[in-house]
Amino acid sequence: MEINLLRRRECGAGWAVDVSLPRVLTLAELEQLAASHHGTCRVFHTLVWIDLPWGRVVASTVTTRLTLRLHQHHDRILDYLHHLPL
Amino acid sequence: MLEHLVVDRPRKLVGLFGEPVIFHCHHYNLFLQQTIEDPNWIDGVGILRTSAQEVFFSLLQGAFNQLEVVREQERWQVARQLFQFLGFGQLEGEVTPQGAEVRLQHSHYAEGWLGKYGETVHRQAPIDHLAVGYVAATLDALYGSLGDYVAEETVCQAVTRGDHCLIQAQRAAIPRKLTPSPGMGCVIDQPAPLTRAKTSVDYEALNETLWGLPLLGDDQGQIRAFNVLLTRMPANYYNRIQYRFLDALRQVNPDLEGVGCDLLRESGHVCVFYTFGNIMESVEWESLVQPMIQTDTDWIHGGYAVASSLGWGRWELLEIESGRFCRVAIDGNYETNYFLSTYPRSAAGACFFAQGAVPAMMNIVYQGQITQKPTLNETLYNTLFRRGNYFRGQEVRAREQGDPWCEFTATAT
Numbered sequence: 001m002e003i004n005l006l007r008r009r010e011c012g013a014g015w016a017v018d019v020s021l022p023r024v025l026t027l028a029e030l031e032q033l034a035a036s037h038h039g040t041c042r043v044f045h046t047l048v049w050i051d052l053p054w055g056r057v058v059a060s061t062v063t064t065r066l067t068l069r070l071h072q073h074h075d076r077i078l079d080y081l082h083h084l085p086l
Numbered sequence: 087m088l089e090h091l092v093v094d095r096p097r098k099l100v101g102l103f104g105e106p107v108i109f110h111c112h113h114y115n116l117f118l119q120q121t122i123e124d125p126n127w128i129d130g131v132g133i134l135r136t137s138a139q140e141v142f143f144s145l146l147q148g149a150f151n152q153l154e155v156v157r158e159q160e161r162w163q164v165a166r167q168l169f170q171f172l173g174f175g176q177l178e179g180e181v182t183p184q185g186a187e188v189r190l191q192h193s194h195y196a197e198g199w200l201g202k203y204g205e206t207v208h209r210q211a212p213i214d215h216l217a218v219g220y221v222a223a224t225l226d227a228l229y230g231s232l233g234d235y236v237a238e239e240t241v242c243q244a245v246t247r248g249d250h251c252l253i254q255a256q257r258a259a260i261p262r263k264l265t266p267s268p269g270m271g272c273v274i275d276q277p278a279p280l281t282r283a284k285t286s287v288d289y290e291a292l293n294e295t296l297w298g299l300p301l302l303g304d305d306q307g308q309i310r311a312f313n314v315l316l317t318r319m320p321a322n323y324y325n326r327i328q329y330r331f332l333d334a335l336r337q338v339n340p341d342l343e344g345v346g347c348d349l350l351r352e353s354g355h356v357c358v359f360y361t362f363g364n365i366m367e368s369v370e371w372e373s374l375v376q377p378m379i380q381t382d383t384d385w386i387h388g389g390y391a392v393a394s395s396l397g398w399g400r401w402e403l404l405e406i407e408s409g410r411f412c413r414v415a416i417d418g419n420y421e422t423n424y425f426l427s428t429y430p431r432s433a434a435g436a437c438f439f440a441q442g443a444v445p446a447m448m449n450i451v452y453q454g455q456i457t458q459k460p461t462l463n464e465t466l467y468n469t470l471f472r473r474g475n476y477f478r479g480q481e482v483r484a485r486e487q488g489d490p491w492c493e494f495t496a497t498a499t
Binding site: 009010016018042044045046047048056058059060061062063065066067069 | 201295298299300310311313315368369370372373374
């Protein structure tokens with residue numbers, strides 16, 4: 001899957017990375033992402049928080065954007081997303 | 087601590103151990119604090135520290151009583167947990183009846199300031215006035231009564247650029263007579279019958295979803311959501327510092343009060359520009375609010391639906407003309423709840439935060455073009471609001487003057 005990145009400065013925590021995907025991820029895919037990285041997945045209506053050992057991914061079941069707040073560990077999740085089917 | 091939050095759904099208020107608590111972000115916290123600490127002809131730092139000591143003393147006493155925590159070291163642990171939960175950072179150290187030396191890490195104010203201004207400004211004075219008041223309040227609640235202790239920040243990360251701050255507290259040579267918080271204050275008896283302007287935004291559904299989000303300080307004591315650094319602040323801290331700021335200005339020179347009111351309105355404007363601007367650009371907004379939006383005016387409705395979820399009271403958009411005008415009611419505003427429990431009726435509208443916030447919501451949508459996701463920074467802010475032709479606000483009905491609710495307009499100039 002091809003993804004677009006926007007790295008932006010956030011107060012007090014370094015950097016956040018916004019990820020634009022070509023399609024919306026399913027809840028099953030988000031849960032799988034959490035499980036494969038020793039994280040937990042919590043769902044609030046259409047909003048999904050994936051808490052990983054290094055920080056949080058804010059995701060959604062209705063929008064193609066994710067926000068990664070993972071300190072220096074974004075690459076693992078980006079790599080995972082790259083390998084998802086279109 | 088989450089389980090101790092009490093959501094008052096009809097009034098759209100949130101309580102914690104008897105105190106109203108509300109969300110605001112570091113942009114507002116820093117701007118408001120700077121507004122109060124900058125004038126050197128008043129004791130702004132004293133207002134900030136003392137107000138924090140008073141309000142957090144009430145909160146901590148409420149917590150200790152409700153949680154039935156009696157032993158001193160357990161109470162200190164509760165105080166530390168509460169500080170972290172509210173998003174102010176982490177406190178570590180030992181406390182004794184003689185005093186304390188407390189290490190503050192990941193300070194909301196210091197790290198927020200460094201992130202916002204650190205690259206361009208070299209700060210000379212400590213910034214953690216709230217934490218100073220909190221530590222003094224903790225010792226008051228542990229070993230004495232309100233006003234028995236004083237504290238000082240001896241190392242500040244915003245000055246040193248190090249990794250922590252240091253706060254030292256001791257018994258005051260002469261205890262000060264301080265005033266506890268009025269708690270939930272003068273709340274409305276029941277919601278007023280207000281008619282919301284037509285919209286596809288379901289305020290109540292959004293309220294429920296947002297109230298259900300576990301927004302609490304992480305292991306660093308920071309609440310990071312909606313693209314901003316949040317705090318869940320006792321509302322009466324904001325109320326007390328803003329009204330005492332005006333009292334202090336008035337005592338110096340009655341003519342200064344008007345300037346102070348303008349500055350407080352500006353802090354509300356700054357708050358909505360950054361907080362709601364960032365919220366409207368967040369994944370949270372895209373996921374929860376944007377699917378309900380059909381028109382440009384729904385962006386304003388969405389903003390007020392979110393505002394009503396932050397503990398600010400019941401905000402209702404009553405009337406809106408796209409790009410030109412709006413009329414907003416706040417039924418049971420947090421500012422008025424405090425004002426009416428502390429002061430006699432006002433001669434004029436005194437909800438200064440809301441007076442700035444209402445035009446700012448129009449400005450961020452219609453001037454800031456928030457739907458295009460601009461970069462929200464001081465450059466954009468100054469570009470938008472120094473060129474004129476923006477929305478100006480007015481409080482046209484005021485509960486603090488005797489009206490049943492507060493009402494505000496924003497009009498394009």
